Amino acid sequence: QKEVEQDPGPLSVPEGAIVSLNCTYSNSAFQYFMWYRQYSRKGPELLMYTYSSGNKEDGRFTAQVDKSSKYISLFIRDSQPSDSATYLCAKKDSSNTGKLIFGQGTTLQVKP
Amino acid sequence: SQTIHQWPATLVQPVGSPLSLECTVEGTSNPNLYWYRQAAGRGLQLLFYSVGIGQISSEVPQNLSASRPQDRQFILSSKKLLLSDSGFYLCAWGGVGNTEAFFGQGTRLTVV
Numbered sequence: 001q002k003e004v005e006q007d008p009g010p011l012s013v014p015e016g017a018i019v020s021l022n023c024t025y026s027n028s029a030f031q032y033f034m035w036y037r038q039y040s041r042k043g044p045e046l047l048m049y050t051y052s053s054g055n056k057e058d059g060r061f062t063a064q065v066d067k068s069s070k071y072i073s074l075f076i077r078d079s080q081p082s083d084s085a086t087y088l089c090a091k092k093d094s095s096n097t098g099k100l101i102f103g104q105g106t107t108l109q110v111k112p
Numbered sequence: 113s114q115t116i117h118q119w120p121a122t123l124v125q126p127v128g129s130p131l132s133l134e135c136t137v138e139g140t141s142n143p144n145l146y147w148y149r150q151a152a153g154r155g156l157q158l159l160f161y162s163v164g165i166g167q168i169s170s171e172v173p174q175n176l177s178a179s180r181p182q183d184r185q186f187i188l189s190s191k192k193l194l195l196s197d198s199g200f201y202l203c204a205w206g207g208v209g210n211t212e213a214f215f216g217q218g219t220r221l222t223v224v
Contacts, residue, residue: 006155034212043118043202043215044156088155097163098144098206099171100213102155
């Protein structure tokens with residue numbers, strides 16, 4: 001079992017839809033989580049970072065962590081075509097060296 | 113503000129040729145530095161990380177090596193490239209507390 005699992009999709013939604021992206025993890029050590037957005041042929045861009053259970057909002061984006069079920073989610077409200085990208089979830093490695101363990105990434109397409 | 117530079121953006125190399133990819137960080141001191149590789153449609157795999165000058169840790173056995181000759185310079189090398197070395201190579205530095213990572217724009221390497 002991979003330490004961080006993510007459905008690769010692809011996921012296609014109409015413009016304006018609410019998007020839900022999900023990951024599960026297996027190791028409860030160092031429960032710091034990140035969501036990255038990666039446009040085609042570009043480096044990943046940090047979207048959100050959280051370590052608390054519950055929700056964290058930033059504009060149209062909400063990161064949610066459920067530590068009891070080891071489940072993390074990213075919600076995108078009022079999705080736009082410019083949101084079309086691959087979304088990567090990541091968890092801090094238990095070695096405390098700053099290494100990150102990534103999910104496979106979910107490819108999202110928002111259709112106008 | 114901190115910035116990370118990675119070059120070249122694309123590279124096509126014949127099998128058996130050497131490789132040198134360079135990454136530099138500006139605006140921070142003594143950062144943790146990382147090299148990741150991303151295969152097509154896959155998540156990111158950590159190759160090397162460094163917590164200081166001359167300190168390199170390898171995550172997976174492979175045909176590559178890394179060096180850190182200066183505080184903010186990280187180099188990925190190979191003496192003889194294999195076809196399996198093709199991929200998208202990303203350099204990253206660790207943020208405050210080394211919790212999240214910030215990525216460069218990547219080098220797309222094709223070994224032919």
